[in-house]
Amino acid sequence: MAQVAVQATDRFERKREAILDASTTLLNARGVKGLTLGVAAASVGLSTTSVTYYFRRKDDLAAAVMLRGIQSLSDIVQRALDEPSPPRRLHALIDLYLRRMRCAALGEAAPLPALSDLRALNPPQRGEVMAAYLKMFRKARQIFEAPELDWLTRGRRTARTHLLLEQLFWARAWLPKYDPEDYGRVCERMYDILVGGLAAADRAWAPQAIPVAEVAPRDRAELARETFLLAATRLINSRGYRGASVDKISAELNVTKGSFYHHNEAKDDLVVACFERTFEVMTRVQRLALTLSGDQWTRLSSAASALVEYQLSEHGPLLRTTALAALPEPIRQQMVQHSDKVSDRFASMISDGVCEGSIRGVDPFLAAQMLNATINAGAELGAWVPGVKPKAAPAVFARPLLMGIFAR
Numbered sequence: 140m141a142q143v144a145v146q147a148t149d150r151f152e153r154k155r156e157a158i159l160d161a162s163t164t165l166l167n168a169r170g171v172k173g174l175t176l177g178v179a180a181a182s183v184g185l186s187t188t189s190v191t192y193y194f195r196r197k198d199d200l201a202a203a204v205m206l207r208g209i210q211s212l213s214d215i216v217q218r219a220l221d222e223p224s225p226p227r228r229l230h231a232l233i234d235l236y237l238r239r240m241r242c243a244a245l246g247e248a249a250p251l252p253a254l255s256d257l258r259a260l261n262p263p264q265r266g267e268v269m270a271a272y273l274k275m276f277r278k279a280r281q282i283f284e285a286p287e288l289d290w291l292t293r294g295r296r297t298a299r300t301h302l303l304l305e306q307l308f309w310a311r312a313w314l315p316k317y318d319p320e321d322y323g324r325v326c327e328r329m330y331d332i333l334v335g336g337l338a339a340a341d342r343a344w345a346p347q348a349i350p351v352a353e354v355a356p357r358d359r360a361e362l363a364r365e366t367f368l369l370a371a372t373r374l375i376n377s378r379g380y381r382g383a384s385v386d387k388i389s390a391e392l393n394v395t396k397g398s399f400y401h402h403n404e405a406k407d408d409l410v411v412a413c414f415e416r417t418f419e420v421m422t423r424v425q426r427l428a429l430t431l432s433g434d435q436w437t438r439l440s441s442a443a444s445a446l447v448e449y450q451l452s453e454h455g456p457l458l459r460t461t462a463l464a465a466l467p468e469p470i471r472q473q474m475v476q477h478s479d480k481v482s483d484r485f486a487s488m489i490s491d492g493v494c495e496g497s498i499r500g501v502d503p504f505l506a507a508q509m510l511n512a513t514i515n516a517g518a519e520l521g522a523w524v525p526g527v528k529p530k531a532a533p534a535v536f537a538r539p540l541l542m543g544i545f546a547r
Contacts, residue, residue: 151193154183154193155193157183158179158183158185158190158193158194158200159203159204159207159249160249161179161182161183162174162179162182162200162201162203162204163204163207163208163249163250163251163252164182164249164250165178165179165182166201166204166205166252166253166256166464167250167252167253167311167464168468169464170255170256170259170464170466171197171198171201171256171259171260171379171464172256172259174197174200174201174204175197176190176191176194176196176197176200179200198260198261198264199264201256201260201264202260202264202265202267202268204252205252205254205257205260205268205271206267206268206271207252208251208252208254209254209268209271209272209275210271211239211251212236212251212275213274213275213278215232215235215236215239216232216275216278216279216282217278218231218235219231219232219235219282220278220281220282224285225282225283225284225285225287225288225545226334226545228282229282229303229330229333229334229544230326230330232279232282232303232307233307233326233329233330233333234323234326236307236310237310237314237322237323237325237326238322239251240310240311240314240322241319241322244314244315244319244322245319251311253308253311253464254272254308255308255459255460255461255463255464256379256461256464257269257272257379258377258378258379258461259379260379276300276301276304279300279303279304280296280297280300282300282303283296283299283300283545284296288545290547294524294527294535295524295535297523297524298520298523298524298527298535298536298539299539299544301516301519301520301523301536302513302516302536302539302540302544303333303544305512305513305515305516306329306333306509306512306513308512309460309508309509309511309512309515310329312460312475312508313504313505313508325505328501328502328505329505329509331501332501332502332505332506332509332540333509333540333543333544334543334544334545335499335501335543336499336540336541336542336543336544336546337436337439337489337492337498337499337501337506337510337540337541337542338436338440338497338498338499338541338542339436339492339496339497339498339499340499342436342497342498344440344534344538344541344542345437345440346437346440346441346443346444346445346533347431347433347437347441348441348445349424349427349428349431349441349442349444349445365416365454366392367392368409368412368413368416369416369454370388370391370392371388371391371392371409371412371413372413372416372417372456372457372458373391373456374387374388374391375410375413375458375459375462376456376458376459376461376462376518376519379461379462388409407466407467407470410458410462410466411466411470411473411474413458413462414458414462414474414477415477416457416458417457417458418477418478418480418481420446420449420457421446421457421481421514422480422481422484424442424445424446424449425442425481425484425485425488427442427445428441428442428445428488429488434492434495434497435488435489435491435492435495435497435498436492436497436498437497438488439485439488439489439492439498439510439541440537440541442485442488443510443513443514443533443537443540443541444533444537445533446514446517446537447513447514447517447520447532447533447536447537448529448530448532448533449529450514450517450518450520450532451517451520451521451527451528451529451532452529455518456517456518457514457515457518458518459515459518459519460478460515463475478511481511482504482507482508482510482511483507485506485507485510485511486503486504486506486507487503489501489503489506489507490503509540510540510541513536513537513540514537516536517532517536517537520532520535520536
């Protein structure tokens, strides 16, 4: 009887893992909104009723997928912490993470889930997943615990941990451009950028001011549109696509649902408009930076500084790329292409800076993607480091990437 029970337990666990594997792929492609019990069941050849034997509700399944992914990340972080120094821990973290991504790309392991749609979960599952994420985050923050880094305050260690994890999460957006056998080279280049920063040896952190007023809309029509999109952006960033219902968006703006649908045919249209606003702001800042006197290092650091400051200003934040997960695939690809244009402009600035000697010899594509990820993650800096002021945000968050994550 004991052997029968063990076999039954093994079958249960194998089937549960198969459901989680398939559901991870679905979650990454469709977000929480598109991960239904019926779709998950069909992907493994089961009926919906059969899947409910393992996961009673859709949010139970989505939470289980995320919790398994967070545990995998926690295991990677723990292995990295076995290294004796912060630089070696950092290298191990990137290496282990990219090795895991390589296994997934080769079909040797299930993919890691995107955690971008965490806020789309309903309570109590959202609280459970968030608690697991915070536990993993606190573990990752130990990378920066060493006598030589005692000068880092808790808030600055937290900011650097947020920056670092964001680089790993955003890598899934650009890693497909590389063959899996090249992930080792990618690791070395990411590590080099994080440790060495982008500034040439003789350059200092002294960004020029790009006034937020120069970026914000001015005429009445633009201001009305900005008010609408900003309120929606804040709601989507804080509650996720699923949590930012039409009722909540309308209430936030103090307008009727009818008024909402007068301006937007569907919620997807609103998300696209929020993304377009984000890309407009980033493009304006880049163009203003390119008019500054000085070298490309000055222009790049000034643009990064202005955008991180903008995130915490009264005009911010910009829409987090986490909202991409909920969009239909064709629209999502369009938004990614818009994002790539912003990254490509940064890459051009970096490439020109390398040529003139004001920026270190780094991979321009990777550096631009990492800078984009940093700016995007700046939208949540206030949540991770409560009380940080907009004017202080660039030094707390942009500077560590541009000057080196372990640099004073």
